[in-house]
Amino acid sequence: MRIGIDLGGTKIEGVVLADSGAPLFRQRVASPSHNYDNIIDAIASMVAQFEREIGRQATVGVGTPGAPSIHSGLMKNANSTVINGKPLKADLEQALNREVRLANDANCFALSEAVDGAGSGQQVVFGVILGTGVGGGLVVDNQPLLGRNFLGGEWGHNPLPGANEHRRCYCGSSDCIETYLCGSGLLRSAKRLNPAIESTHDL
Known part of the structure; x- marks a missing residue:
């Protein structure tokens, strides 16, 4: 059996898959996105709960924002900035x-859609994630195009054409696509158009 974990900035979601690929159990919890140790603990707790349900140990794969550096193995380019610079894979394995198999979440999503989803049968598939952050994955002939830094297909940190609000991004640039199309960016734009919108209305 296999356990898949989606580590996000807002939530952590897990699923247990039978050998056939059929989902057996699912769970979603809020992500302690501002505390690295709590993220590790939350994932470990979820895996332990799943394995109590199935009565056996399973393999574990984790989809995560950002990617590990090919030189140091430390995480980089994650909108959940608390994991940047941390040995996420090694800490989860401990x-x-x-x-633990760890890969960029957008690459996982795009590959899934290319193999047996909306892009099945297509030579080139580009998958876009719009959530706490903005990610992208590119798949060619059912193989993810990772690039030399494992970030092939990422597009959220290109400048948004025509943008001039000088929105600062955690990456250090201004007016990145992510600052407009992520959940908090869309809310910010909506509040500019309608100041009556309350900040408690999350997108």
Whole structure:
């Protein structure tokens, strides 16, 4: 059996898949996105709960924003900035006492759609994630195009054409696509158009 974990800036969601690929259990919890140790603990707790349900140990794969550096193995380019500069894969393997497969979440999403989803049968598939951050994955002939830095297909930190609000991005640039199309960016734009919108209305 396999356990898949989606680590996001807002939530952590997991699923247990039978050997056939059929989903057996799902769980979603709020992401402790501002505390790295709590993220590790939340994932470990979710895996432990799943394995109590199935009565056996399973393999674990984690989709995460950003990607590990090919030189140091430390995370980079994650909108959940608390994991940047951290050995996420190694820390998860220590917490779970087994090998963990870790990959960029947008690449996972795009590959899934290319193999057996909306892009099935297409030579080139570009998948876009709009959420707490903005990500993208590019798949050619059912193979993810990772690029030399494992960030092939990422587009959220290109400048938004015509933008001039000088929105600062965590990457250090201004007016990145992500600052307009992520959840908080869309809310900011909506409030500019209608100041009566309350900040408690999350997108």
